[in-house]
Amino acid sequence: MAQFSSNPIRSAVPFLLGLICCTPLAAVAQSLPPLPPVEPTLPTVNNSPNNSAINNSAVLANTVSRDYASSSYLLGPGDRIEVSVYSFPEYTGPMSVLPDGTIILPIVGKVMAAGKTTDQLTQDLTRVLNTILVDPAVSVSLNALRPVVINVAGEVYRPGPLQLQDATDVTGAAAYSPPYISEALVQAGGIRRTADIRQVVVIRELPNGNTVRTNVNLWDALWSATVPEEMLLRDGDLVFVPRLPEGEELVDNRLLATSSLAPDTVRVRVVGEVTRPGEVAVPPNSSLSSAVAIAGGPTDDARLKEVVFIRMDDTTGEVMQEVVDLRNLVDTYQIQDGDVVVVPKTTSGSVLDLAARLINPLNFLLNLFD
Template sequence: MLNLRHALIVLILGASPIAATPILAETKPVSSPLPLLRVDPSPNSAYVLGKGDRISIAVANYDEFNGERTLMPDGTITLPLIGSLAAAGLTTEELSRQLQVRLNKLVIDPVVTVNLIGLRPVLISVSGEVQRPGPRQFEATDGKANLLAAISSAGGITRNADISQVEVKRRSQNGQTTSRRFDLWKVVNAEQLPEDFTLRDGDAIVVPKLTGDAQIDRLAVARSSLSASAVRVRVVGEVTRPGEVQVPPDGSLSSAIAIAGGPTDDAKMNEVKFIRVNETGQAEQRTLDLRNLSDSTQVQDGDVLIVPKKPVARTLDTAGRVFGPLGFFLRLFTGF
């Protein structure tokens, strides 16, 4: 009936077949917000809209509805004559269909196109054997929050990480949690290319602890981009620059001493104390001979090295404090 009325108006007035001004089917005010039919996208479907996303809406021949919209914190957008619409949780195709259903009640034969033009920040949780577990936020400028990038943003993996069993948990729109496992050891070992897997807002990454039967070369992992760029080692005692130093994760204890400026002339390098906290939280101490500044012990975050002073140097230091620099040498010759 509405289409026939519109056709008669066009014939009488000589107007174009479709006017630029929307023709209202009824003038009743629309309540705000309007509920949308919720379509539950599968975990592997297209990009799901969320608060902060920017979209463009185009309705053919009805410019009043065209323009860019940003999803509000409550996940809604606002359009003329329609009011507030819930858009979060839908794909752009689903939102297009929902808008078309709503506009069919207001205008004639609307053709709606929705495009994603700006991505919201993606918040992802990273836990387990990483240096800095916790939530991580990404500016998803290219639409892809990479699994490797997410682990790197958490400071990289620890020495005890099992990268062959990395798990990604995702909650779907119906509240169910799905899980996928990724073998990143094959990526590090150049057996396969990284899988093109897109992380989504709310995903949780879990890096499990390495077990005894895992076939992983820790040194090769430490040299990979998954590891931290550096680990913290404290070197104290007879080194040029004592204190905390940043050591490459595949570095040795000797390299930590070298980064600290190397040993002083008074260093007793055959009795270097090495302290490390084990997996049970207990501090273990060993005495190492590092006179050649060469060893195969791979550093770990939190290691402590104590470089002692030679006994002769200690004696001279003690005498100097007691007698003063000149008095000590006088007493050596006078016997007092």
């Protein structure tokens, strides 16, 4: 007579093993619950009109959150990193991000590093090495940052590409300080007097291919008692300084001329009865008398009572000229880039005629044959 076990669980084990062995693997796989979908790490781009930071027809771009654009440092070609895999020295050591944005690991080959933070790269390396190693403990840190190269366009004196910083070693005691917009404008020669620093635009391309545009108001930094937020720049950023709307001027041009955003000097032509006539470089907040002094001062034959001040309007193209009395070498005029100061001689006839001859000598020669 067959004997049965009194333990029902032990009796059911052979039956279950036999059932599993006789069941096809495809049926077993279909019976398993599906894996949850992997959520993307990049933010969703909002293309609604209300989400646009600036309406500027020069560049059309999608807009993402400013918090994402100002997140942790993103790796790129030229960065030097330190990869450490515990107990696996062949995967440990310094590496450089190659021009194609990758790093190279033994057996694994190329792994994309550009556009990722060190934490994101650590997760990617852990996932990749987990296929060939047993429980790899991976860490990634920065050794040196690549140079910060940006482009500055618009109302600055020297637009074009700028290298704001060389490769920066971050392993020492000195803390890394990313460059600000104001530093870029200063290295671009300073802003022109026609610049609208209330609407400075920073255009940045994100790793997902989208572009974020941020509007920065630098005018508040010149007179406000509080320190406004100024955007930190990244390698590859574009800084655009727009022009003031036609007929509009900033409230205080002298404040702008004396600020750190202004150029060190502007070019002014001082001609006539001065010691060193020609183009001179003067500080942007200088007066007419200061420009005359920088040109060596007036000669003994100078008629300071009728000095001619000539300026071309940037918006209309009209030439404006005015007679100024500089006998006391004191005036309230603020010099601007491109101004002309004519110091006539005491024996000259018409002061304005002399100015016209100096500015347009071709017309003077033609008048000789009339």
